[in-house]
Amino acid sequence: MSKFFALIPAAGSGSRMGNQLPKQYLSLADRPMIYHALKTLSQSPKITRVFIILSPDDIDWNNYDWSAFSEKLSIIKCGGATRAESVLNGLSAAKEESMVDANDWILVHDAARPCLSSTQLSKLIDSVANDKVGGLLATPVADTLKRGDDKSRITKTEPRENLWQAQTPQMFRYGLLTEALANTTEITDDASAVEALGLQPKLIQSDATNFKVTYPQDLALAELILKQRNAQ
Ligand code: CTP
Ligand code: MG
Numbered sequence: 001m002s003k004f005f006a007l008i009p010a011a012g013s014g015s016r017m018g019n020q021l022p023k024q025y026l027s028l029a030d031r032p033m034i035y036h037a038l039k040t041l042s043q044s045p046k047i048t049r050v051f052i053i054l055s056p057d058d059i060d061w062n063n064y065d066w067s068a069f070s071e072k073l074s075i076i077k078c079g080g081a082t083r084a085e086s087v088l089n090g091l092s093a094a095k096e097e098s099m100v101d102a103n104d105w106i107l108v109h110d111a112a113r114p115c116l117s118s119t120q121l122s123k124l125i126d127s128v129a130n131d132k133v134g135g136l137l138a139t140p141v142a143d144t145l146k147r148g149d150d151k152s153r154i155t156k157t158e159p160r161e162n163l164w165q166a167q168t169p170q171m172f173r174y175g176l177l178t179e180a181l182a183n184t185t186e187i188t189d190d191a192s193a194v195e196a197l198g199l200q201p202k203l204i205q206s207d208a209t210n211f212k213v214t215y216p217q218d219l220a221l222a223e224l225i226l227k228q229r230n231a232q
Contacts, residue, residue, distance in 0.1 A: 003048045003104045004125065006041040006169070007094065009086040010034055010111035011055040011079020016214050024111040025060045028219060029226040032064050036114035036226055041169075042072045043118065046125055047107070049098055053090035055079040074098065087190060088181040091174065102175030105129070108190050109169040112213045115225045116169070120206050124169055127204045134172035135202030136191050137210060138164040164203050166191060167210050172201070 014023030024034040034052070042050050050069070054061055054077045066073060074097055078089040087108055094100055107124070109116065120137055128135040145158040170190040172180070180193035187193050191201045213222050 002129075002173070003101070004044075004046045004107065005094065005098075005100060005104060005174075006047050006050040006107045006109060007053065007087065007090050008034065008037065008041070008050065008109050008111050009053045009079065009083050009090065011053055011058070011086045012083065012112070013055075014112075017216060019216075022055075022058075022060065023213065025064075026219065028114055028213075029223050029230065032060075033114050033213065033222075034111040035064070035066075037109055037111060037116050038066075038069055038073075040116050040118055040121060041107070041109060042069045044121055044125070046122075047072070049074060051076055051090055051094045051097075052111075053079050053086045053093075084181055084184070084187050084190075084193065088178070091178050091181070095174070100174050102173065104174050105134075105171055106174050106177055107169035107171045108177075110212055113168055113210055114213060114222055115209045115211065115229075117209065117229070120210055121169065123206075124171055124204050128171050128202060131202050133199045133201050134170070134176065134191075134194065135204050136170035136189075137167040137206035138203045139167065139206055139208060140164055167206050167212075170201070 010024045017023040025032045050072050051074045056077050076093045078093045079086040080089050124137050141160045141163040145160050146154045147156040147158055149155050166189050180197050184193040184196045194201050209225050
């Protein structure tokens, strides 16, 4: 039986957030941002272990209390210059540390998506666990799409039929994901690396609450979603 592991790349600096503290540590609903996704992932009975990939220069992790997750948590300081590099380094370090088989599933989840819900996570796992390629949470594009020129003038309205916005977790077997990431550069998600091998990952419909916190104005919305969920 294949096992399920989560891997959270958390070695970014959050440059678009514009705060000195890397965004994964910014306070959100009374916790550092990364706490929320870590909680959802480690509470899943299906997930055996959660690997957190930090920057080798990280000085913030130890300032917080993570004891609630100690049973399932592995901290690895091997982040790289890009997200893809952090994930690839993390995969190799995870294998050194734990019994990870080539056929085991790895769920890669951004530290910057704190609002992942248990329902979305279960839906992904249940929908992809028997898939040959793997898959990811995503939402169908709802807005009308405009292509602009460098003066912000519309050059074209793009059809949005069959267009999706990729989210995380992105779930692939260890062996395939490692091979895919080792063979690509300039990608912003794991699925693109798998696509470059000529494969077609499965899109599992999620919703907008699992958005990526990127800019300062995103914090208030994430806080609202988390506080409302915690109050339920
Ligand atoms: N990430 C990482 N290693 C990097 C860059 C990013 O592990 N070298 C992680 C981030 O910590 C985040 C996820 O990848 O959890 C998604 O990246 P993004 O939202 O772009 O975060 P940052 O790169 O930190 O932000 P920015 O692009 O604004 O600098
Ligand atoms: Mg980035």
